[in-house]
Amino acid sequence: MDNTKRYERLLERFRNGDLDRRSFLGLIGAAGVAYGVQTPFARMAFAQDVTQVRFDGWGGVVSEAFRRHAFDPYTAATGINVVDGTFAGGDEYLAQVRSSREGEYNIAHLSGVFDYARYVNFGLDVELNLANIPNMELVMDALTNAFRGITPDHLSAVPYNYGTTGLAYNRKYISDEEMREKGASILIDEAYKGKIGGWSDWRTRLWYAALQTGQHPNDIQDMDAAWDAIRAHRDLALKYWGSGAELMSLLAEEEIYVTEGWSGRIAALQEQGHDIGYYDAPNSFGWQECLFVIKGSPVEACEELLNFMLAPETSIAVAEGQNYPPALDGTKVDLGEKIPTLPAYDPTGTLESLTFADPVYWNGNEAEWSETFARVQRGF
Amino acid sequence: MIFDFAICAHVQSAPSATQDVAMSVEARERRQPWVLLAPALGAVTLLLLVPLLFIVVYSFWLRSAVGPDTAGFHLDNWQRALTDPFYRYILLNTLKIAAITTFFCALLGYPAAYFITRSSGNKLILLLLLMLPFWISYIIRTMSWINILGSSGALNTALMSMGVISSPIQMLYNEATVILGLVHFLLPFMVLNIYVSLDGIDTNLEDAATSLGATRWQAFTQVTLPLSLPGLAAGGLLCFVLGAGTYITPLILGGPRDAMFANLVFEAIITQLNWPMGSALSLLLLIVLGALVALYNRYLGMSQLTKGLG
Numbered sequence: 001m002d003n004t005k006r007y008e009r010l011l012e013r014f015r016n017g018d019l020d021r022r023s024f025l026g027l028i029g030a031a032g033v034a035y036g037v038q039t040p041f042a043r044m045a046f047a048q049d050v051t052q053v054r055f056d057g058w059g060g061v062v063s064e065a066f067r068r069h070a071f072d073p074y075t076a077a078t079g080i081n082v083v084d085g086t087f088a089g090g091d092e093y094l095a096q097v098r099s100s101r102e103g104e105y106n107i108a109h110l111s112g113v114f115d116y117a118r119y120v121n122f123g124l125d126v127e128l129n130l131a132n133i134p135n136m137e138l139v140m141d142a143l144t145n146a147f148r149g150i151t152p153d154h155l156s157a158v159p160y161n162y163g164t165t166g167l168a169y170n171r172k173y174i175s176d177e178e179m180r181e182k183g184a185s186i187l188i189d190e191a192y193k194g195k196i197g198g199w200s201d202w203r204t205r206l207w208y209a210a211l212q213t214g215q216h217p218n219d220i221q222d223m224d225a226a227w228d229a230i231r232a233h234r235d236l237a238l239k240y241w242g243s244g245a246e247l248m249s250l251l252a253e254e255e256i257y258v259t260e261g262w263s264g265r266i267a268a269l270q271e272q273g274h275d276i277g278y279y280d281a282p283n284s285f286g287w288q289e290c291l292f293v294i295k296g297s298p299v300e301a302c303e304e305l306l307n308f309m310l311a312p313e314t315s316i317a318v319a320e321g322q323n324y325p326p327a328l329d330g331t332k333v334d335l336g337e338k339i340p341t342l343p344a345y346d347p348t349g350t351l352e353s354l355t356f357a358d359p360v361y362w363n364g365n366e367a368e369w370s371e372t373f374a375r376v377q378r379g380f
Numbered sequence: 381m382i383f384d385f386a387i388c389a390h391v392q393s394a395p396s397a398t399q400d401v402a403m404s405v406e407a408r409e410r411r412q413p414w415v416l417l418a419p420a421l422g423a424v425t426l427l428l429l430v431p432l433l434f435i436v437v438y439s440f441w442l443r444s445a446v447g448p449d450t451a452g453f454h455l456d457n458w459q460r461a462l463t464d465p466f467y468r469y470i471l472l473n474t475l476k477i478a479a480i481t482t483f484f485c486a487l488l489g490y491p492a493a494y495f496i497t498r499s500s501g502n503k504l505i506l507l508l509l510l511m512l513p514f515w516i517s518y519i520i521r522t523m524s525w526i527n528i529l530g531s532s533g534a535l536n537t538a539l540m541s542m543g544v545i546s547s548p549i550q551m552l553y554n555e556a557t558v559i560l561g562l563v564h565f566l567l568p569f570m571v572l573n574i575y576v577s578l579d580g581i582d583t584n585l586e587d588a589a590t591s592l593g594a595t596r597w598q599a600f601t602q603v604t605l606p607l608s609l610p611g612l613a614a615g616g617l618l619c620f621v622l623g624a625g626t627y628i629t630p631l632i633l634g635g636p637r638d639a640m641f642a643n644l645v646f647e648a649i650i651t652q653l654n655w656p657m658g659s660a661l662s663l664l665l666l667i668v669l670g671a672l673v674a675l676y677n678r679y680l681g682m683s684q685l686t687k688g689l690g
Contacts, residue, residue: 089650091650091651091653092650094653095649095650095653098653118653122448123448194550198636200636202651234636234637237635237636238550238552238553238635239552239553239635239636240636242631249526253526253530253531253532254531254532255530255531255552366652367443367652367654370651370652371652371654374644374647374651374652375466377636377637377639378466378469378470378637378639379637380466380469
């Protein structure tokens with residue numbers, strides 16, 4: 001019997017005087033206990049009867065675009081509701097997923113290669129049947145191959161968008177010529193002491209330290225030099241920012257003149273009319289984001305939703321909203337007018353102009369480097 | 381003879397039955413507080429003690445470079461937390477920032493509390509104004525300083541428009557702004573505690589002191605101030621403990637180097653996914669702050685603190 005009906009029936013009996021107060025409360029309590037005890041098992045019993053899928057992403061315009069172009073049509077077609085959650089950062093989200101029960105979280109909009117590898121290492125991956133996701137045909141192979149390097153025999157995610165973490169600068173104080181001349185070294189230029197920013201992410205700090213010391217970010221040989229570059233940046237920086245909103249605020253309010261920044265966020269600042277330049281120095285930090293299906297999820301229902309999300313109209317709307325190019329191959333799909341103008345966009349569909357982080361190299365050193373960065377950041 | 385025995389037995393059993401009734405009433409009275417406390421104790425056990433136990437267990441596990449943590453009984457995390465100069469430095473810096481914050485809260489909070497206590501008629505409005513900041517999110521209140529002290533914030537704009545400065549002064553993102561943000565957050569706790577203490581002091585005592593020849597200042601320093609010290613101490617303890625456990629303020633208002641111990645816990649658990657080390661660090665902070673609370677309880681008692689909170 002439905003619990004609401006049970007409550008209403010008992011309440012009616014109580015109001016009619018057929019039930020004394022003590023019995024009424026006792027029966028309500030018993031119903032609560034029974035419901036609490038049976039719910040986990042009922043979930044297992046109903047596991048095949050999917051009524052909802054949970055999606056977690058970055059919120060804002062992206063969520064709105066997903067809701068309008070993917071979630072609502074998906075619900076209309078399948079009858080399955082999409083519960084839309086948001087998170088502030090990938091690390092925080094992984095901590096939540098690890099401490100949750102299997103099946104609580106289903107699909108997440110994650111950092112393409114780092115998070116993919118981390119989730120696989122924690123045994124949180126599933127095996128997708130790509131035959132159920134026909135829109136995967138439209139996705140750039142270069143993005144999918146990065147995942148195949150980690151799980152050669154299967155995929156647990158589909159690529160969704162990509163971008164770069166390049167150099168953002170206020171043109172009022174730094175010219176385009178100066179930026180091109182100095183490149184990543186401008187972040188350790190004494191002339192801008194107190195007006196330099198940086199993301200508090202250890203990977204980005206080390207990536208740029210590699211560029212500043214003339215090393216390839218996927219093969220840093222002189223770690224001491226890299227840490228010294230991070231120390232130099234730390235001493236010149238005004239603030240390490242922790243979110244896209246903070247990055248935009250620091251640049252827009254002219255608290256800082258130069259920092260590395262996310263291509264989409266800088267494009268958003270430019271759209272707002274701020275005279276902020278964006279420059280991808282050689283070996284600038286390229287990255288991709290994916291839609292990852294987490295272990296314990298109803299895989300077939302998720303595959304169907306992924307197909308809706310990869311549909312060109314959805315991908316393009318999301319891409320235009322967040323200012324990051326979609327994973328769709330521009331040589332196969334007409335991406336409209338705006339997307340080819342976005343920073344980091346690659347019209348060839350090969351992404352050869354971008355440098356992506358080698359997940360095996362970076363994740364293999366994560367434990368040591370993330371901890372060392374925490375110390376270096378605080379003056380050690 | 382049989383009848384005599386029966387009477388005798390009845391006479392002997394009467395006081396025993398009374399005793400039994402008295403004992404059962406006494407037992408019920410003894411049980412009653414526990415019955416009433418049971419829901420609260422159950423909640424504390426389930427929501428505080430059990431999770432704490434998990435954290436204790438986790439602190440003895442080991443983080444593996446990739447994949448799930450290694451269960452077992454290892455002292456590595458504790459050894460590092462207790463011997464590594466990095467953690468010691470951050471812990472001492474945290475205690476220093478909390479102490480400075482507490483000092484400024486006391487300095488600013490005492491006159492405010494004194495004013496509220498001595499004001500006639502509008503006490504309620506003043507207390508309401510004091511509570512008003514709690515209705516706004518702590519994060520929003522902290523971020524408001526960016527609009528006040530930022531390069532294009534209210535203060536710099538005002539100074540520049542008055543011609544006092546020609547270019548903005550860099551006021552944000554340093555240890556001073558972290559302390560400022562903490563004082564802003566914690567000041568109401570200090571004022572409330574001192575207010576409760578001052579409100580309980582008979583004002584005739586000050587009058588008596590002045591009538592005996594003391595100046596107003598002497599009456600304050602030798603009568604009112606000593607009597608209000610328990611409130612000041614309770615406010616100090618609250619401000620110190622809350623200040624030492626914060627991580628949002630340094631994150632928003634601090635520079636690259638500014639961090640407090642709670643930031644290390646956050647980073648260990650969220651960024652580095654090193655839950656065992658994060659557990660050891662959070663327990664270390666708990667032990668240090670718990671020791672301070674225990675010291676306070678030993679010498680001043682917790683009653684003043686609960687008065688202030690009530």
